[in-house]
Amino acid sequence: xxxxxxxxxxxxxxxxxxxxxxxxxxxLRRQLENMQKNPDMLQKMAKQMGYNLNKxxxxxAQNMMxxxxxxxx
Numbered sequence: 001x002x003x004x005x006x007x008x009x010x011x012x013x014x015x016x017x018x019x020x021x022x023x024x025x026x027x028l029r030r031q032l033e034n035m036q037k038n039p040d041m042l043q044k045m046a047k048q049m050g051y052n053l054n055k056x057x058x059x060x061a062q063n064m065m066x067x068x069x070x071x072x073x
């Protein structure tokens with residue numbers, strides 16, 4: 001049994017996990033940035049979590065998200 005039969009799957013797993021993590025972070029950051037601009041997406045997310053936001057709560061949530069910075073790395 002050669003050493004590469006063990007090392008290659010482990011390296012592949014690590015590369016896949018790291019790549020998946022960064023793709024997930026990119027996707028989540030992009031979704032949050034889109035929610036800042038689109039109140040319907042924010043309302044939809046709130047309903048999926050079981051909350052029904054009124055106009056005042058929606059404005060407060062949008063304001064909080066606009067003040068939140070999503071730094072690029």
